[in-house]
Amino acid sequence: MKRSLTFAVAACAALALVAGAPSAPVAKPHTVLIYAPRGVTNNCARVLPLKRVVPAPALLGGAIRALLRGPTKDERVRGYGGLFSAKTAGHLRTVTIARNVAHIDFRNFASDIPNASSSCGSALLLAQLERTARQFPNVKRVVYSFDGSRDAFYGWLQRVAPQG
Numbered sequence: 001m002k003r004s005l006t007f008a009v010a011a012c013a014a015l016a017l018v019a020g021a022p023s024a025p026v027a028k029p030h031t032v033l034i035y036a037p038r039g040v041t042n043n044c045a046r047v048l049p050l051k052r053v054v055p056a057p058a059l060l061g062g063a064i065r066a067l068l069r070g071p072t073k074d075e076r077v078r079g080y081g082g083l084f085s086a087k088t089a090g091h092l093r094t095v096t097i098a099r100n101v102a103h104i105d106f107r108n109f110a111s112d113i114p115n116a117s118s119s120c121g122s123a124l125l126l127a128q129l130e131r132t133a134r135q136f137p138n139v140k141r142v143v144y145s146f147d148g149s150r151d152a153f154y155g156w157l158q159r160v161a162p163q164g
Helices: 002-019 059-069 073-077 119-133 150-156
Strands: 029-036 048-055 092-098 101-106 141-146
Touching (some): 029 059, 059 101, 101 119
Parallel strands (some): 101 141
Antiparallel strands (some): 029 048
């Protein structure tokens, strides 16, 4: 009797799998923007939007990951550039948002884009990051870090790390 009951439960479970038992809903992808410079300009912080499709619900994290990959080959042919590329792809560690402040932590990519520590380079880097992160209504301010250290990130850019 016990063996028959075990067999019946196993059979029902197998049928449920084959029949396509209800599963968690699949999150729809969303279009977000990343920002990159285009052409030569005297304004170091001039960046323009490029569309990317990222999975929900972590839209900010998806947008930052897409930014770190940089413009596509086709976009580069059309004159888009910037500091991010295949060298910086995959450097995102964590993204959290609390009280409208996004905390974005990276693996240190300073050696991959050493010219970002110049005044024009840091303006461009921060413009790309800020415009990408602040497109979301729940992000009013952004704080960056390298491997958990704000001082490491902002020190690299020769700036004072923000509090909070």
